[in-house]
Structures are given as structure tokens and as C-alpha cells.
Amino acid sequence: MKQLAVTCASIFLGLALWQGVIWATDLPRFILPAPALVAQTIWESRALLAENALVTISEVVLGLILGAALGFGSGIVLATSPRVRALVQPLLVFSQAVPVFALAPILTLWFGYGLGSKIAMALLIIYFPVTSSFFDALMRVPKNWLDMGHVMSANRARLLWHIRVPAALPGFASGLRLAAVYAPIGAIIGEWVGASKGLGYLMLLANGRAKTDLMFAALIVLAVFTLILHAGVSAFVKHWIERRFAPDQH
Numbered sequence: 001m002k003q004l005a006v007t008c009a010s011i012f013l014g015l016a017l018w019q020g021v022i023w024a025t026d027l028p029r030f031i032l033p034a035p036a037l038v039a040q041t042i043w044e045s046r047a048l049l050a051e052n053a054l055v056t057i058s059e060v061v062l063g064l065i066l067g068a069a070l071g072f073g074s075g076i077v078l079a080t081s082p083r084v085r086a087l088v089q090p091l092l093v094f095s096q097a098v099p100v101f102a103l104a105p106i107l108t109l110w111f112g113y114g115l116g117s118k119i120a121m122a123l124l125i126i127y128f129p130v131t132s133s134f135f136d137a138l139m140r141v142p143k144n145w146l147d148m149g150h151v152m153s154a155n156r157a158r159l160l161w162h163i164r165v166p167a168a169l170p171g172f173a174s175g176l177r178l179a180a181v182y183a184p185i186g187a188i189i190g191e192w193v194g195a196s197k198g199l200g201y202l203m204l205l206a207n208g209r210a211k212t213d214l215m216f217a218a219l220i221v222l223a224v225f226t227l228i229l230h231a232g233v234s235a236f237v238k239h240w241i242e243r244r245f246a247p248d249q250h
Contacts, residue, residue, distance in 0.1 A: 033213040038220065041213040048202070049221050055197040057225060059115055059187040063122025064179055064229075070123070071130030071175060075168075078131070079138035080160060092128060100125055100186070104193040113194045122186035126179035130172070137171020138164055173237040180233040184226045 015035050021027070022034055029037060042049065078085045104121055111117035141164045149159045191200025199218045206214035 030210055030212050033216055037213050038216045041217045042220065045214060045217060049199075049217060052197055052199050052202045052218070053221050053225065055115075056118075056184070056187055056191065056199045056222070059118040059190070059198065060122055060183045060225075060229065062115070063119045063186060064126065064183045064233075066119065067123040067126040067179060067183070068130055068176055071127055071134060071179075072172060074127075074131045075134030075138055075172070076160070076165070078135045079164070080156070092131065096128055101189055104189050107190065108194040113196060117193075118187045118190035118195070118198070121190035122183045125182045125186035129178045129182065130175035133175030133178070134168060134172040137168035140171075141167045169241050173241050176233050176237055177230065180230040181226060184222060184229070188222065 018032075018035050022032060033041075074088075078089060100121070103124065104117075107117045107120045107124075111120055145163050145167065146159060149163050187198070188200040188203075191198040192204060195201040199222050202218045203215050206212070206218065
């Protein structure tokens, strides 16, 4: 309840500042629409917003699932194979030097204007933080835990799945929390480059028609979805990962 009250207070403060800027500067509605106008647009365009939001949500969720699975597997491979780590880790670091935004047109060319290119874009954005967080956690497992496993004659596979992976799950959880915030960014960028549906496409369409209130409406729907996604991932992490696995190692 306390967290809910703080969230509501933050939202109220943001709306008050928004309205205050309009009153202080007397900006025209096509530059900065009032919160009440945006709320009215959300209600009147709810069917249009829902239709496009479902497309974006599908892209984000699929990209998040695939990125998390790929990051989990990559983290294990990098942590258990020094040769693969020596070959792949520099490539992962180098990949972050390339602006992900610049890859969106290429992905659209390869995968088309459908879900594929947007899912790939979301996956690319979240893959590195998930892999990096999980890999770092796997490499920081306390040595005395591993020594205890060796004393009990555990082989490499048992050490990995019964000690290293459970101990590193909080790190994987941190990567998932970041991924929940980054995944919508990737999907929206993909829609901006080329799409026929989605909230990003709707923003461009509204911008071309000077419907600033609809742009803000789509942006708010995206922000609300991102908050819900982050809260859902955090709840999953807290109840299904950290509580079930991490305490067993203490």
C-alpha cells in the first residue's frame, strides 16, 4: 500500500507539473496538449490504441522471453568454457559499440515489416544486459561453496546446476529487470523504421497528421505497459527466483 501511495503521488506530481508548464507558458495544444485532452483522446481512441498496443505487447513479450532464454544459455556457456569466453566475449563488447538504432533498418530488410524484425530488435537490446549480469554472477560464486562441492565429490555438471547457477540467479534476475525496461524501446524503434501496426507506428502516423494528443496518448499507453511489465517481472523474480533458489544456498 505504501508503494502504491508513493506511485500515485508521483503520478499526481508529474501531471501537476505538466499542467503547470502549460499554464505558465501558454503553449498551444499542438505543441503540448493538456493532460485532460490527452486523457480524453485515450478514451475516445481506446479501440485504436488497444489494437496497436496488442501488437507492441506481443513483440515485447516474445523478444523478452527469447532474449532471456538466449542470455541464460550464453551466460552458462561463457562461464563454463574458457575458450568460448576468449573468442566470444570481445565480440559481445564490440557489439555494444555499434548503435543498436542503426541496425533497425538492416533487421527490417532481413526480417520484413512484420513481428520478426521488432522481436529481433528487442532481443538485441536486452541480450547483452541479461548475458552480462548472469555471466558476472556465475563468475562471482563464493569459492568456499565450490570447495564444499569438491569435498563432496561433485562433478562439473553438479557444481554448475546445484551451486553456481542457483547462486547466480539473483544476477540473472537483475538482468531481467533491466530487460523489462529496455525491451519496449527495441520494439518501438523497430516500428519507427518500418511497420503497419503498433504504438510506434501510431506515433509516427499521429505526428504526420499533427495529432499531438494522440502521440501523447500512445506514449502514455506505452509507459503504463512498461511499468506493468517491469512490476510483473520484478514480482516473478522475487517470488519464483530469489525466494525459491537463492535462500537455499545460505
